[in-house]
Amino acid sequence: MRFKDVFSIMGPIMIGPSSSHTAGAVRIGRVARQALADDPRLAEIVFYGSFAETYEGHGTNLALLGGLLGFDTDDLRIRESFAIAAQAGLAYAFTKGKGAAPHPNTAVVRLTSASRQIEIVGCSIGGGNIEIVQVDGFQVKFTGAYPALLITHQDRRGLLAQITQTLSQAGSNIVSMQVERKSRMGDAMSVIETDHPLPGAVIEEVSRITNVHVVTKIDLLAEVSK
Amino acid sequence: MRFHTLAELAALAEAEKKTIGILMLEDQAEESEMPPDEVFAKMAEYYQVMKEAIRKGLTEDTNSRSGFTGLDAQRVMKRLSESEACAGEPADRAMAYALAVSEINASMGRVVATPTAGSCGIIPGVFVSSQERFGWEDRRMVSALFCAGAIGYVIANHSFISGAEGGCQAEVGSAIAMAAGAMVELRGGTPMQAVHAVGLALKNSLGLICDPVGGLVEIPCIVRNGFGAVTALAAADMALAGVRSVIPSDEVIGVLREVGAQMPEIYRETAQGGLARTPTGKAIMKELKQNRGRGGG
Numbered sequence: 001m002r003f004k005d006v007f008s009i010m011g012p013i014m015i016g017p018s019s020s021h022t023a024g025a026v027r028i029g030r031v032a033r034q035a036l037a038d039d040p041r042l043a044e045i046v047f048y049g050s051f052a053e054t055y056e057g058h059g060t061n062l063a064l065l066g067g068l069l070g071f072d073t074d075d076l077r078i079r080e081s082f083a084i085a086a087q088a089g090l091a092y093a094f095t096k097g098k099g100a101a102p103h104p105n106t107a108v109v110r111l112t113s114a115s116r117q118i119e120i121v122g123c124s125i126g127g128g129n130i131e132i133v134q135v136d137g138f139q140v141k142f143t144g145a146y147p148a149l150l151i152t153h154q155d156r157r158g159l160l161a162q163i164t165q166t167l168s169q170a171g172s173n174i175v176s177m178q179v180e181r182k183s184r185m186g187d188a189m190s191v192i193e194t195d196h197p198l199p200g201a202v203i204e205e206v207s208r209i210t211n212v213h214v215v216t217k218i219d220l221l222a223e224v225s226k
Numbered sequence: 227m228r229f230h231t232l233a234e235l236a237a238l239a240e241a242e243k244k245t246i247g248i249l250m251l252e253d254q255a256e257e258s259e260m261p262p263d264e265v266f267a268k269m270a271e272y273y274q275v276m277k278e279a280i281r282k283g284l285t286e287d288t289n290s291r292s293g294f295t296g297l298d299a300q301r302v303m304k305r306l307s308e309s310e311a312c313a314g315e316p317a318d319r320a321m322a323y324a325l326a327v328s329e330i331n332a333s334m335g336r337v338v339a340t341p342t343a344g345s346c347g348i349i350p351g352v353f354v355s356s357q358e359r360f361g362w363e364d365r366r367m368v369s370a371l372f373c374a375g376a377i378g379y380v381i382a383n384h385s386f387i388s389g390a391e392g393g394c395q396a397e398v399g400s401a402i403a404m405a406a407g408a409m410v411e412l413r414g415g416t417p418m419q420a421v422h423a424v425g426l427a428l429k430n431s432l433g434l435i436c437d438p439v440g441g442l443v444e445i446p447c448i449v450r451n452g453f454g455a456v457t458a459l460a461a462a463d464m465a466l467a468g469v470r471s472v473i474p475s476d477e478v479i480g481v482l483r484e485v486g487a488q489m490p491e492i493y494r495e496t497a498q499g500g501l502a503r504t505p506t507g508k509a510i511m512k513e514l515k516q517n518r519g520r521g522g523g
Contacts, residue, residue: 003379006250006376008382009382009404010339012338013272013336013337013338015334015336016330016333016343017290017331017344018342019341019343019388020389020495049390050441053498054442054495054496056441057442059334074336104390104391104491104494104495105388126341126382126387126388126396127387127388128343195259
């Protein structure tokens, strides 16, 4: 099911004018910021399809930038995103992409902080709902409807069992799990969606597992700083 | 959720002797492991945002950032106070309220996507005007929002709700169908009648393209929300009178998907066809680009 529940149809409360081009863009931005897990200094955004054709009119650029600043869909500060980004020292560039994209409303977001860089590909599938389809070149699929862990690790026998056992011991229920590896025994990424947000201590524990590199937490339901 | 089709939804509601709204509320609570009261409170907050958008749309300056739309809701209300409406007072009021919310949306105000922002006027227009007319309590309205959500959930998972994927039929069409079904429930119709209203309403939207001028959710989106509210009331009346959707509503949703999937990209929210490419549409787009060049909004 692409749409999980009644609130993926009714809602969100949002600043207009377009749930795909505004609310969905905010959420893609928020996921990118959370995946970076650091203050972004530079944001390079490429829009495809309807995003590319109409982003200025819809304020998709304001909305995506608002998400990168950590705003939620109904935050009136979205209207002032350019000025707020400038104050926060976040440089940004929006360009139109050429060629095929996974969905008519697709954004590629490359974020750079003082110490990290990340690239995500997000699609806005309607009504403010999103799908993240790529993280740092790994094919994934998650929606932000549930809290998620993004785990980069080596492809090693038994590693996934260690991760899931850690979550199980913490009393966490897994909604979905995907694993993508670039090569046998090479770099891999796992995306695990859980019913409830995971405490920081559990995430720490996962990140200490041998051959796990980086663990980041995505949670669009988390409170937003006002 | 325990249902995937409208037929299953109606059968479940009738077997359990519940309204579709209550069934949806309970299933949502189960699915999200949240107490029903909390789930209800979230939807109740949405309803307050809808009412507030109507109030603002009828009283404040709703000229959009582009300057090409705004204040149409207030024009309709003004005429309604001076003269007999062609479609009748209740229809015109629903239409004006729907225009008001869509105008708030276009001017970057706060709305609830139902199911999208482009179609955010229809459900509030139908709900709030009907509540005033029939004197229903808020609780009843919020329960009916769950009914609208259940219908939208089925449509979204079997076809589309965004203009970029399936054209305006998917966006405004879905909202009309959701409002029509919920209105049947509000007036005491059966779950099966509510489902028939969905099919009747959707059939009237099939093929509708998404061709916004300049890519903005303004022309023709705002007036389509106004018309949509009236169509929803009409579909509810047909279903309550016993008119059936001979092609079952689930099959009509299948047609929505078929037509949406075949629809050329120029008619799927890219501003490259239809009204957006008329001489006037192109002139407006050109003017918007020039304004931006001068540093305007």
